[in-house]
Amino acid sequence: xxxxxxxxxxxxxxxxxxxxxxxxxxxxxxxxxxxxxxxxxxxxxxxxxxxxxxxxxxxxxxxxxxxxxxxxxxxxxxxxxxxxxxxxxxxxxxxxxxxxxxxxxxxxxxxxxxxxxxxxxxxxxxxxxxxxxxxxxxxxxxxxxxxxxxxxxxxxxxxxxxxxxxxxxxxxxxxxxxxxxxxxxxxxxxxxxxxxxxxxxxxxxxxxxxxxxxxxxxxxxxxxxxxxxxxxxxxxxxxxxxxxxxxxxxxxxxxxxxxxxxxxxxxxxxxxxxxxxxxxxxxxxxxxxxxxxxxxxxxxxxxxxxxxxxxxxxxxxx
Amino acid sequence: xxxxxxxxxxxxxxxxxxxxxxxxxxxxxxxxxxxxxxxxxxxxxxxxxxxxxxxxxxxxxxxxxxxxxxxxxxxxxxxxxxxxxxxxxxxxxxxxxxxxxxxxxxxxxxxxxxxxxxxxxxxxxxxxxxxxxxxxxxxxxxxxxxxxxxxxxxxxxxxxxxxxxxxxxxxxxxxxxxxxxxxxxxxxxxxxxxxxxxxxxxxxxxxxxxxxxxxxxxxxxxxxxxxxxxxxxxxxxxxxxxxxxxxxxxxxxxxxxxxxxxxxxxxx
Numbered sequence: 001x002x003x004x005x006x007x008x009x010x011x012x013x014x015x016x017x018x019x020x021x022x023x024x025x026x027x028x029x030x031x032x033x034x035x036x037x038x039x040x041x042x043x044x045x046x047x048x049x050x051x052x053x054x055x056x057x058x059x060x061x062x063x064x065x066x067x068x069x070x071x072x073x074x075x076x077x078x079x080x081x082x083x084x085x086x087x088x089x090x091x092x093x094x095x096x097x098x099x100x101x102x103x104x105x106x107x108x109x110x111x112x113x114x115x116x117x118x119x120x121x122x123x124x125x126x127x128x129x130x131x132x133x134x135x136x137x138x139x140x141x142x143x144x145x146x147x148x149x150x151x152x153x154x155x156x157x158x159x160x161x162x163x164x165x166x167x168x169x170x171x172x173x174x175x176x177x178x179x180x181x182x183x184x185x186x187x188x189x190x191x192x193x194x195x196x197x198x199x200x201x202x203x204x205x206x207x208x209x210x211x212x213x214x215x216x217x218x219x220x221x222x223x224x225x226x227x228x229x230x231x232x233x234x235x236x237x238x239x240x241x242x243x244x245x246x247x248x249x250x251x252x253x254x255x256x257x258x259x260x261x262x263x264x265x266x267x268x269x270x271x272x273x274x275x276x277x278x279x280x281x282x283x284x285x286x287x288x289x290x291x292x293x294x295x296x297x298x299x300x301x302x303x304x305x306x307x308x309x310x311x312x313x314x315x316x317x318x
Numbered sequence: 319x320x321x322x323x324x325x326x327x328x329x330x331x332x333x334x335x336x337x338x339x340x341x342x343x344x345x346x347x348x349x350x351x352x353x354x355x356x357x358x359x360x361x362x363x364x365x366x367x368x369x370x371x372x373x374x375x376x377x378x379x380x381x382x383x384x385x386x387x388x389x390x391x392x393x394x395x396x397x398x399x400x401x402x403x404x405x406x407x408x409x410x411x412x413x414x415x416x417x418x419x420x421x422x423x424x425x426x427x428x429x430x431x432x433x434x435x436x437x438x439x440x441x442x443x444x445x446x447x448x449x450x451x452x453x454x455x456x457x458x459x460x461x462x463x464x465x466x467x468x469x470x471x472x473x474x475x476x477x478x479x480x481x482x483x484x485x486x487x488x489x490x491x492x493x494x495x496x497x498x499x500x501x502x503x504x505x506x507x508x509x510x511x512x513x514x515x516x517x518x519x520x521x522x523x524x525x526x527x528x529x530x531x532x533x534x535x536x537x538x539x540x541x542x543x544x545x546x547x548x549x550x551x552x553x554x555x556x557x558x559x560x561x562x563x564x565x566x567x568x569x570x571x572x573x574x575x576x577x578x579x580x581x582x583x584x585x586x
Contacts, residue, residue: 024353034350034439232352240359240580245366245569255370255565256548263367270363274356281352 007038007314013085023086025278026098026286028314038314039286040086041099043304046079046311047107079311086312088275098279098312099286100216101209102304105153108206112149115202116142122196131196134182138200141179145207148172152214165218172211173227179204184238192250205276212283217298221291228284235280239273289315354438355583361434362576365427369568370548372426376419377547381540384408388532396528400535408539412546416564423568431575 012028015021021028021037028038101108119142123135148171155161155168183200186193208231215224244266248258290300293315307313387407388396395403547564 024349027349029349036349236352236355240355243359243363243366245363254548255569258367258370267363267367274359278352278356281356282349285349 007316008310009040009082009086009312009314012038012314016085016087023088025275025280025282027282027317036285036317038317039099039282039289041286041304041313041315042102043307043310043313044102044104045308046098047101047103082312099283099315100290100301100304101213102301102307103209104305105149105156105210105213108210109146109149109153111202111206112142112145115199115206116146118195118199119203122199131193134185135196138179138182138203141175141182142203144175145172145203145210148175149210152210156217162218162220165214166220166223169211169214169218169220169223169227172207172214173230176204176207176211176231179207180234180238187238187242190250191252192247194251212287213301215297216287216290216301219297221287221297225284225287225291228280228287232277232281232284235277239277242270242273244270285317286315289317350439351583354435355580357434357438358431358576358579358583361427361431362572365430365572366569368427369423369565369572372423373419373547373565373568376415376422377543380411380415380543381536383411384539384543385536387411388536391532393528396531396535400531403535404539412543416546420564420568424571427572427575431579435579 012021016023016028019031021030023029023040026040027036028040029035030037103111116139119135119138123132123139126132126135148168152168155164158164179200183197183204186197186200208227211227212224215221215227244263245255247266247269248262249255253262290297304313388403391399391403545563549563
């Protein structure tokens with residue numbers, strides 16, 4: 001069964017282009033039956049391309065901000081073509097993670113450090129502000145995440161540590177809950193701090209990614225599935241209340257004075273968030289599929305990380 | 319080609335086995351539901367933002383109509399009967415404009431909502447018949463005429479129960495919510511118009527030149543309409559008891575409609 005579990009997305013191009021199939025979040029769906037045909041899964045290649053040559057998660061799919069070596073150009077062109085076929089408007093889903101994150105713990109740790117730096121900078125700036133206490137708490141959470149990710153890196157080199165992975169996953173999940181509460185507070189404020197929002201959102205995504213990775217490493221698909229369902233539900237609660245209009249109003253722009261530029265920018269931000277919601281909502285189905293197929297979690301992640309040919313693969317749903 | 323997956327190793331053997339779900343079906347259903355919810359959110363996001371672009375040209379046309387009305391008035395009327403002009407000529411035009419503009423907007427938004435819901439299947443809380451909206455549209459016009467002849471307060475009393483029975487019962491859910499809110503607006507604003515305009519007219523009586531008086535009157539009306547459309551002149555909604563300008567109310571209708579449909583999705 002494992003021999004034909006994975007497919008390259010090219011196989012589905014014709015069906016996607018004819019409208020027989022559509023992509024929603026991280027899945028491909030048959031439009032006639034509504035059934036899931038395949039699950040999209042990013043590989044290590046997509047992440048390295050994203051980090052090294054592209055303009056970040058909010059860049060349009062057609063944008064390449066800088067190009068490195070020729071082999072990268074070919075890979076990037078192929079990946080962008082694929083993302084266009086898959087009807088991605090922005091590269092947002094890369095942050096949400098198409099499938100289980102193929103990024104190594106050390107790279108995730110660097111992401112946490114960047115978020116930490118950004119929180120630190122805001123913390124310095126708002127020293128006398130009421131947000132200072134909130135930010136102090138956030139700094140603690142970020143430091144916690146750093147420590148836990150170090151532990152994860154250490155565990156990766158050891159054998160038969162299922163219990164430790166599960167324990168670590170639970171701790172990441174707990175941190176994610178705290179960060180979510182902080183993010184909820186920020187969203188519900190009458191004014192919108194874009195910088196703060198991005199930092200907290202980044203921290204939330206990374207902590208959820210880490211929790212899922214740990215559960216998968218530990219082969220605990222039951223916990224991974226329950227965590228994936230929780231993320232989906234909470235993202236729904238948290239982000240459905242945001243709209244481009246509320247965002248602009250929180251930024252002090254009244255409807256009458258909203259320009260097309262304002263609207264486009266706010267719509268782009270919300271589109272990114274909806275991508276997050278969509279990919280989060282399809283994640284539990286992927287976990288269930290991996291479980292059904294009896295796949296070894298650590299091996300799955302290792303192979304994804306090492307794949308340097310395909311940026312995205314498709315897991316057959318049948 | 320990708321035969322690199324290994325079966326789960328022995329360390330997974332002590333895992334509690336999750337209860338089996340019917341293959342494909344329940345996963346697809348849950349994903350379809352989320353897809354519908356996100357489609358509703360997308361509809362809400364788009365239409366909330368579209369309100370001002372929709373209202374601006376309509377507002378321009380209204381002001382053009384009002385300008386023509388004012389220019390058709392005689393020297394005596396413009397100098398000494400501005401209050402009557404406002405009451406008999408301008409106020410009904412504004413009332414009808416509010417009703418028609420709201421209905422136009424809601425009709426377009428409703429059509430798209432129905433199309434989105436049909437496209438994604440699942441429960442549709444709204445009536446499948448868009449024609450019921452067209453019937454209500456006629457009702458708005460009849461009631462607006464009534465308001466012009468027998469006065470706003472009396473018309474409001476007549477109109478609100480009509481709106482409730484006419485919209486909720488015939489259209490139900492989505493369209494009902496839209497209809498009820500819109501239908502009461504012309505009457506709710508009417509008394510406000512009279513009070514505001516009464517104060518305004520005092521200033522104009524002393525003016526000695528027709529054009530100057532009309533220009534000033536037009537400017538005041540323009541400011542009023544602007545405030546009514548985008549500002550904070552209160553247009554009461556009988557469904558929520560909240561208030562706000564026309565733009566704010568239309569945005570609220572879109573929001574409430576989306577919330578109602580999302581609630582239906584959650585409880586299905």
